[in-house]
Amino acid sequence: MEPILEIRHLSIYFTQYERGVRQRQLPVIRDLSLRILPGQITAVVGAGGSGKSLLAHGILGILPYNAHMDGTILYNGRLLTQKRAEKLRGREISLIPQGVNYLDPLMKVGAQVRKGRKEEGIREKCRRALERYGLEKETEELYPFELSGGMARRVLIASAVTESPRLIIADEPTPGLDAKAAARILGHFRELADGGAGMLFITHDLELALTIADRVVVFYAGETIEDAAADDFRGASGLRHPFTKALWNAMPEHGFVPLSGAQPYPGTVERGCPFADQCGQCRPECRETEQIPLREMNGGMVRCLCPGDQNGKEGASG
Numbered sequence: 001m002e003p004i005l006e007i008r009h010l011s012i013y014f015t016q017y018e019r020g021v022r023q024r025q026l027p028v029i030r031d032l033s034l035r036i037l038p039g040q041i042t043a044v045v046g047a048g049g050s051g052k053s054l055l056a057h058g059i060l061g062i063l064p065y066n067a068h069m070d071g072t073i074l075y076n077g078r079l080l081t082q083k084r085a086e087k088l089r090g091r092e093i094s095l096i097p098q099g100v101n102y103l104d105p106l107m108k109v110g111a112q113v114r115k116g117r118k119e120e121g122i123r124e125k126c127r128r129a130l131e132r133y134g135l136e137k138e139t140e141e142l143y144p145f146e147l148s149g150g151m152a153r154r155v156l157i158a159s160a161v162t163e164s165p166r167l168i169i170a171d172e173p174t175p176g177l178d179a180k181a182a183a184r185i186l187g188h189f190r191e192l193a194d195g196g197a198g199m200l201f202i203t204h205d206l207e208l209a210l211t212i213a214d215r216v217v218v219f220y221a222g223e224t225i226e227d228a229a230a231d232d233f234r235g236a237s238g239l240r241h242p243f244t245k246a247l248w249n250a251m252p253e254h255g256f257v258p259l260s261g262a263q264p265y266p267g268t269v270e271r272g273c274p275f276a277d278q279c280g281q282c283r284p285e286c287r288e289t290e291q292i293p294l295r296e297m298n299g300g301m302v303r304c305l306c307p308g309d310q311n312g313k314e315g316a317s318g
Helices: 052-060 082-088 109-114 122-132 137-141 149-161 179-194 230-234 242-250 284-288
Strands: 005-018 022-036 041-045 067-075 093-096 167-171 198-203 215-220 223-229 295-297 300-302
Touching: 005 052, 022 041, 022 052, 022 067, 022 198, 041 179, 052 067, 052 093, 052 167, 052 198, 093 149, 109 122, 109 137, 109 149, 122 137, 122 149, 149 167, 149 179, 167 179, 179 198, 215 230, 215 242, 223 230, 223 242
Parallel strands: 022 223, 041 198, 041 215, 093 167, 167 198
Antiparallel strands: 005 022, 005 067, 215 223, 223 300, 295 300
């Protein structure tokens, strides 16, 4: 089956100036690869500052002017160029953004969901999309400032899925929603995927991701450190990277065990594993290797020189 989206060795850098006109390339995402098949929800999980939202912006071709992107992005088997991304976004590729300030404050909700279109049937399609997310017909005549935070977020979701896109990129779509509304929206996401769409679900909440995801890609300091099936998270023994195991142990149902230390800022780790200072399995070569490779292991992928259990015993390669 051909992937809807395939990313190969993606890196995103920012050009910064220091000491006058001296330039510096700040790596924010390094060597990221992932695939999304039709009907599949892939969750990208990581803490704030790990580069998750930049991944969404890179796919859509809306990076800031001082950003530079290397690597390859394929959509339906063809190169996703800047020009092609501009043509597809909002139609075949939709973004559910993290911030509700994406709504135009001077335009009524209905007009924004319709995206200015006036063809026959579009008003009814817009109305059905709003109703699907618990918004009454009257919502169409409201301006964004008249919406609660939860309503505004549901408007963004309705706007993104009105045209039944083939690829949906959801960037932290549920903050501000109560548990019932969030569950309803996640259920609709699952329905869209079951209908053949692919979804990139970006979140800091592993527990939330596991409610709907088929695969989970774990981010740490701008690097993919593990790509695993959701079923691998049934127990820590199915996981490969020590940080992923720490995420699993930090979940409330697994003891809420905290991880000491903090994720390093982008650009502060120039070689080796960025998790080294927090890792109980760290060896000298973990710090000295130029770039830790992402390799196959037990049906998934891991970026670690000594993956396996917490005692450093390496699992069998897949």
